[in-house]
Each structure stands twice: as C-alpha cells, then as structure tokens.
Amino acid sequence: MMYRENYGSILRLWVACWLLFAPAAAPAAPAEENPRVLVLYSNHRLLPANIEFEAGLRETLDNSTEVNAEFLDYPRFDSQSYLDAMTTFLAEKYALRPPTLLVAGGKGALDFLLSHRAELFPQVPVIHAAVPRSFLQSRPPLPADIVGVPIEFDFPGTIALALRLHPRARRLVVVTGTSVQDRAWEAELRGDLSRLPDRVSAEFLAGLPTDEVLQRLSELGSDTLVVTPGYFEDGVGHLFSPREAVGLMATASAAPVYGPFDTFIGTGIVGGSMPNFGAMGRQAGRLVNDQLAGDTSATPRLPELMPRAINLDWRQIRRWDIDPRAIPDDAIVQFKPPTLLQEHATAAVVAIIVLLLQAGLIARLLFERRHRRRMELAVQKQRFELAHASRLAVAGELTGAIAHEINQPLGAILSNADAAELLLASGTDRRDELRAIVADIRKDNVRASEVIRRLRALLAKQPADWHPFDLNEAVRELEPVLGAEARRRGVALDLRLAATATILGDRIQIQQVLINLVLNAMDAAKGLPEARRVVTVSVERDADRLLLVVRDRGPGIAPEHLPRLFESFFSTKPRGMGLGLSITRTLVEAHGGRVWAESGAGSGSDAGAVFRVEWPAADEVATAEPA
16 A cells, blocks of 8 residues: 555656656757858968958858868979878868868869869759859860859950050060969060060060069060069969968069059069959859859859959059059059048038138128128218218308408508509608518418418318328317407307317318307307307317317207207208208217216306317327227
8 A cells, every 4th residue: 555655646746857857858859050161262361362252251251151162272282192181181071071161262163173172072052153154165064063263364465455554565574483383474475575565575574583674674675564473483483372472572673563463563574454353252242142142143154254353552653653544444543642622521611611601701792791881982972972061051151250360460461562653752761660660461361361361171071191190280270260259249169178189080070060169159159248159269188089069059959959950951040951950969979088068057148058078188098090
C-alpha cells in the first residue's frame, strides 16, 4: 500500500517536471543562414584597385550578406603548383561553409574559377567584375550562371587626352614592365600607337630596370609626354603595384605622365580616360543583390561595358602650365580648390541677399534724401521770394523816411557848397573854413551813399549769405531809416543794445525781422497819446541765447488773436495782408530761433505788446548754413 502511494507521488512529480521543462527540451528549428559571398581577387589584397572595388561592393551589398575575400596574388604566384595548393586550400576552408555566390575580381580570378569551379563550388553562380572585354572575347561563351559587366582600359582615349592638353608635344614615351600582364598591356599599346597622328613619334621603355626607367624619364625634353599603365615587375624582377611604379615615374619624370587607371590619380600623373574601380564594385554588388533575391531578369539589361570618364589632377594641370580651356567639359577635375562661392555657398547667398537689401535700402534713402533736398530747395526758394517781396513792401512803406534820410545830407551838401562859393567870392584867404566845408560835404556824401547802399542791400534779390555778425551792429545800421520813420510818425524809438551779441545768419534777413516788428509796433502806437508813442528795441544776452525784444505801449493783443498771430494772411489791421509776421516767423526759424508775442497784462502805460525773438548765440551753433 505504501509502495503504491510512493509510486503515485513519483509519477505526479515526473508529470509536473515534464510539463515544466518539456518546451525547453524540444529540439530548436534550424535558423535561416545569411547568404555568403566569396570574392576572389586576381591580385594581392593591398592593390588599390582591389581596395576601391571592395569598398564599392560592401557599400552596395545588404548588411545581412556575409562577405569573404581571397587573393590569388598574381603575378607574384602563378605557378601550377601554387594554383593546385590554392585550390586545395579553398576547398578545405569552405567545405563546411560553402559560398552562396562567387565574385571574380579580375580576369585571373575568373580564369581560375572557370577552371576549378566544378571541383570547388559546383553550381554556385559567378559574378565577374573588372574583367577586360578582350579576355571574354578570347574565350568560349560563358555559362548562363556567370554574368558581369566587362571593362576596357582606354589607352587610346588617354593618349588622345594627353595630346589635346599638350598641343606642342612631338614625342610620346610609353613605359611597361615584364610580367605577363605588363606584356599584355604593352602589346595593346603598340597596337594603339600605330594610329598616332603624324606629328608625334612613339618610343617604348619596356622591361627596363626601374632605376634606368627613372633616369631616362628625368632626361626627357619639354616636347615629350609619358603614357604608362604602370607595371607589376620591372626588368630585374622587382615587383611593384602599378600605382607604386607610376608614383615613382611621376616623381622623376621631366615630362607630364598620363595613365588609364583612376587609382593613379594623386600619385603625380596628370590624368587619363579611366573606368572607376569603386563603380565596378557597386555594379557587382547590385548583381549580387539581384542574384540573392532570385531576380535574374536584370541580367539582359546589363550595360555592355563599364563607363569611363576623364579624370584630371588640378595640381598637375597647374604644374605643367596646361591651358584650362583645353580641359574637356565632362572631365572630372580632382584636387581643385573650391571657389569662395562653392565653399561658402549658403553664406555667400545670404551675404548677396543682405548686400542687395542694403543696396536697395541705400538707394531708397538716397532717393528720399534727394527728393527731400529738392523739396527743401523749393521751399527755401519760395521763402526767399516771399521775403524779398516783403522787403519790397517794407521799402515802399519806408519811402518817406528814406527820402527824408537822403534829403538831409543832400541839403547839407548844397548849403555847404553855397557857403563855399560865398567864401571864394569874398576874395579873402579863408582856407581853414573851406577845408571844414569840404569835410562836411564829404561826410554828408558818405552818409547819403551809406543810406543808398543799405537800401540797395535791403532790396537786392540775392541768395542768403550766412556768416557770424554782431546783432547790435545790424540794429544800429537800421537806426537812421527807422529813426526817420519814427520821427515822421511822431514815435519815439528807444534802442537798448547788449555788450556782445554775435549771431550766425543772413544779416539782411535778420534786419528784415527787426523792420517788420518795429513797423508793427509803430502801427500799434498810432493814435496814442504822445507819452505812450514809444517803441523800445532791446538786444539782450541770456546765457547762450540772444534775445531781440520789440515792445510798444499800444492797446495790446486780444487773447483770442495770440494763437493765430503768425499765421499767413491773418491780420488785425483793416488793410493788412497778414504776411509780415508770417514771414518774420519763417526767417527766425530758418536761423534756428523762435518768435512769440505777449500782450501786456496791465492797463494805461503798462499795456502794449511785446515780441520776443530768440536765437542761439554764434559761439553755440554750427557755422554751416541750414539745409
């Protein structure tokens, strides 16, 4: 009974363990393996063409594709025993992980796979790349599962390019080596050189030691060109990569060197017509992707030949003084420093836009300034015409006073002349009295002439003449005319001048301001008792300001008239035109000043009007004429 209970417990424990661990103990399904591509190169792994090809291939392949590479290392090792050993090596290495797809890089690799694919990787498709078309044409048609795009090294195009860039060249030197590949290139070049133009002679440096080649190249003349595919082996068995050999030749050569491989660019050659090894790798990668995806429909659409392009080294263009105009338009010029616009295109575009905006703004401001200046000149001209008209009106009003002022010296001259005649007729020697009479005549003449001169200056139509002058002197010059007019009207004129009062401006225009204000004050005094017929003109200095104050004792100014007193065509006089005070304000403001009127607050002798004009003193203002 106890045995049965123990057995039941053990059974239940076993079932629980099976349920718990049974899923983990079940065998896992085999994971899907990534495709494997084996790339077999003809040459060793550090050949620049192989490096560029593999970079293009890996750039194009899917990330899930596993890439393995093997190198036959022609022409260093090309014996049958080496090939047998290589076959055994590849068979054993990839026995457990055979490749899904094969890529043959170069004609040597394709030739090897065509000979050993059956024993190495039977039925595995092959993509060939960097295989010359001449090699493919020399063999029977390839099986359907071997596809690729052939290449053709453009020796004729490279030679034609060299002759185009050097139209004065008369000699062409071709350098080749001694390996099987070197001799194949030499044979191809000899066929191409048979079609050279008559102006050029060809010479081969084939199978020479490298030292001798470099010595011969260093002695070349300026009319010589060098064309070479490089070489793998020189005349004494030294091995090179073609790029290494070309680099030595370009350094030693006294003539420009050209070559047909794009891996030569940067070694010192000028350039050539070249297929691109990176592009070959990308083309092979696209074919690999199509094959792995099961899409073989693209095969019929393969190009017949890998495209070629002219590649040039700008540094060598400058070194050999080649005319840039001879460079073909479709050439790829490398190592050419970018222009400022190319290097900083965005900044240059922004700068150009900013400059255009600034130029537009400056042009707009200049136009506005010119327009404003033209308007200011028009206003200034109009103001000048109006001021001149005002002076003419004032002159008409002062005609009586002016005539009186002139008649006085003329009458005195006449009286002195009569007295002189009498003295001469008396026959006595009274020379001292005659001298005094002549002096009086001269003085009166000068007085009359001065009145006429000032009157002409006042009435003359002349442009404004800006200069510093003494305001006291300007007031004093008008005293004879204004005094005569005051006497004619029975008004007392009281002048109170300051010690110094220099002002910058046009003397005539300032005097016109004074005349307008004094005549206006005399009009206000008309009809008043004699004691109140007084006009006071004072010049005052207040810190950096000059004040011209004209005060009368008339009835004053009505408060409602004060705001409009200086408006054009506003007048409180029955026959007034309303222009005098308007012109006065215009002239005062043109000199950087201001004018205002005050009405006396008192009555009787305290009543009257006061006109105050304020200007900056000359030592506080600029000496330039206002615009």
